Amino acid sequence: DTAVSQTPKYLVTQMGNDKSIKCEQNLGHDTMYWYKQDSKKFLKIMFSYNNKELIINETVPNRFSPKSPDKAHLNLHINSLELGDSAVYFCASSQDTRDKTQYFGPGTRLLVL
Amino acid sequence: GESVGLHLPTLSVQEGDNSIINCAYSNSASDYFIWYKQESGKGPQFIIDIRSNMDKRQGQRVTVLLNKTVKHLSLQIAATQPGDSAVYFCAEREYGNKLVFGAGTILRVKS
Numbered sequence: 001d002t003a004v005s006q007t008p009k010y011l012v013t014q015m016g017n018d019k020s021i022k023c024e025q026n027l028g029h030d031t032m033y034w035y036k037q038d039s040k041k042f043l044k045i046m047f048s049y050n051n052k053e054l055i056i057n058e059t060v061p062n063r064f065s066p067k068s069p070d071k072a073h074l075n076l077h078i079n080s081l082e083l084g085d086s087a088v089y090f091c092a093s094s095q096d097t098r099d100k101t102q103y104f105g106p107g108t109r110l111l112v113l
Numbered sequence: 114g115e116s117v118g119l120h121l122p123t124l125s126v127q128e129g130d131n132s133i134i135n136c137a138y139s140n141s142a143s144d145y146f147i148w149y150k151q152e153s154g155k156g157p158q159f160i161i162d163i164r165s166n167m168d169k170r171q172g173q174r175v176t177v178l179l180n181k182t183v184k185h186l187s188l189q190i191a192a193t194q195p196g197d198s199a200v201y202f203c204a205e206r207e208y209g210n211k212l213v214f215g216a217g218t219i220l221r222v223k224s
Contacts, residue, residue: 004156031210041121041200043157043214056209090156097210100145104156 003027004105006091012111013081020077021108023091031055032074033092033102034066043090049074050097081112121200123219132190136203136215139184143205146179147212148188152199160188160201190220198222 004025013019025032033056034046048056052068063079078085091105126132138146144165149157163170163177163186170177176189186203200219204212 041217100206101159
């Protein structure tokens, strides 16, 4: 059973398009995260949700909008995609905001042409 | 492979040797320091962590050392195996359970 899953695994799209990435965790965790990993492997947090509430919002363009319909799901919608959005996006979850162990999904590889 | 074109520090070790991967951190207020392993095409995987009031913690084949004086963290892997080949990241935990990751080190194990 996959603990943290993401769809799609690969996403190739044109500049200016709008796309969504979905994440689901079946670990019963309260807290979920989105990270971006660039071409140099640098990994940076974007957002964090706890029980469907936004708790971390890093300096991310407002073209990125996370949505958490329930605590097992955290989706990421990106409007007006730009070339610089090309990266691997990882979803992660932890038991709660005190649990330092975060479990990562397999990543979504986004390529903007 | 995936590391082509990357300019991360690379550590090449012979199978069976011990590996030491180093990391410098910046925030003295971080309460936990964590090591993650990322294999090619996969998400980061938790290896071991250490609380800021400790200087050493051992796991199975891995040891983490913390030197707060010089803000330095290291991961020691005993008897390195081919399956240990990956990119290794240190991370420090800040407020709100936010993880701040280091740049990563590529570990290559030669058979």
